[in-house]
Amino acid sequence: MSNDTDNKYPATAVTTWSGFVYQGKIALYHCLKMINQGDADFELQLDSSDDFAIYKNDSLTSAHQVKAKIGVYRSGYAEALQKSSTIEFDRTKGVSRYFHVSVQLDNTDDYTGTNGEIVQFYVYGRNKYCGLGEIEGFTKEIIRQICNSQSITLSEDLLNYNYCLLSEKISSKAMAVHRLVQDDRKKANKAAYENRVSAQSLLDDIFTKNPYNSTEYYAADLKARLYSHLEDRIDQVLPGMSDEIYARARSLFEHIRITDPSELKALCQLMKPSERFSSIQKADIRRYSWLIETMSIEPVLKQFPHYLDGEKKFYLPTALDLPFLEDREGCISDLEGEMESNESLLNLLFEYNNLIAFRSIESFIINTKYTHPDDLSDQEVKDRIDSNITKSFCLSIMTKEDAEARLNDK
Numbered sequence: 046m047s048n049d050t051d052n053k054y055p056a057t058a059v060t061t062w063s064g065f066v067y068q069g070k071i072a073l074y075h076c077l078k079m080i081n082q083g084d085a086d087f088e089l090q091l092d093s094s095d096d097f098a099i100y101k102n103d104s105l106t107s108a109h110q111v112k113a114k115i116g117v118y119r120s121g122y123a124e125a126l127q128k129s130s131t132i133e134f135d136r137t138k139g140v141s142r143y144f145h146v147s148v149q150l151d152n153t154d155d156y157t158g159t160n161g162e163i164v165q166f167y168v169y170g171r172n173k174y175c176g177l178g179e180i181e182g183f184t185k186e187i188i189r190q191i192c193n194s195q196s197i198t199l200s201e202d203l204l205n206y207n208y209c210l211l212s213e214k215i216s217s218k219a220m221a222v223h224r225l226v227q228d229d230r231k232k233a234n235k236a237a238y239e240n241r242v243s244a245q246s247l248l249d250d251i252f253t254k255n256p257y258n259s260t261e262y263y264a265a266d267l268k269a270r271l272y273s274h275l276e277d278r279i280d281q282v283l284p285g286m287s288d289e290i291y292a293r294a295r296s297l298f299e300h301i302r303i304t305d306p307s308e309l310k311a312l313c314q315l316m317k318p319s320e321r322f323s324s325i326q327k328a329d330i331r332r333y334s335w336l337i338e339t340m341s342i343e344p345v346l347k348q349f350p351h352y353l354d355g356e357k358k359f360y361l362p363t364a365l366d367l368p369f370l371e372d373r374e375g376c377i378s379d380l381e382g383e384m385e386s387n388e389s390l391l392n393l394l395f396e397y398n399n400l401i402a403f404r405s406i407e408s409f410i411i412n413t414k415y416t417h418p419d420d421l422s423d424q425e426v427k428d429r430i431d432s433n434i435t436k437s438f439c440l441s442i443m444t445k446e447d448a449e450a451r452l453n454d455k
Contacts, residue, residue, distance in 0.1 A: 067113040072097040088241040105135035130158025209269040319379035329364035332403035
């Protein structure tokens, strides 16, 4: 076999996830790089003239082709390079053309098409490639430089907030156009032209958005971390991932992407209710996503992802990880402490009181001292609860296997 044969990935997964997400991140980086170099009079157009393109005064000035996870040999990109050099639509003669790749290739010399048009491999620092895991660092550094130029001091939280917010802005636009591409190319092209992102709107988001609006920040942070998790997961297990698991992972992400920020904050609390929520952790996202992907029942993707049994009782997937028997007592203590000090969590647990653990030795019941969340603000009622005069509600922590048995018994 020729050594010029690339490592292969399932084409559908490449085009619908890795390449697509990478495209948005690269577009954001290029726009911020232009702004940082003093050019803030342009518009970004996604998924029409090329994977993305830059327009000035309604004229295309640069077209960008973005490829991820195709392989390490230039020969695997021959068709894409030829397409990038084509003169068609807004890509007129002499327009700047750039080619972005996520892996180091054996040859990154400029490509000259049969028409004489030149396609340049985009440069990141000293390299002509940028991995999926590297683009965030490059982009954050550009954001920091832009803020420094305006004497804006950035904490790490503020820097992360700006990155999450800007990434979500580009991703939302790209997804809207990309969905249309699957159904109607003409409508997609029209949407791309009508939904350009201006350089000024990116600057406004950096300078005027309030990072201490915690609900909005949590929403942006969760979405960004989900992007990262799904990228990593596909990168690691793509060759063996079934279409069903892939589709379910994508559905979960899409549901969370369109969920209202206030509900996303509640989801963050429910994902790991035994801990005081400050920010979502990558390990929790990994556990939560894995549980939903591997359950034998399709989740109900409405408000919070959940399941319903034959009696219409709610079962909520979580990232609770209780690998040892002694973890049970710690979990009970932690949950009781959180319910005592967090009314919003208690309200949620009254409705979603069957929690499916990511991992647990056994299922168990927690008999709480609470009757109704409204009672928390009534000290007399709370005293009666403490005296065990009234009946408390029960919180069920279930293993994946026990939950599946109940849900399948309809």
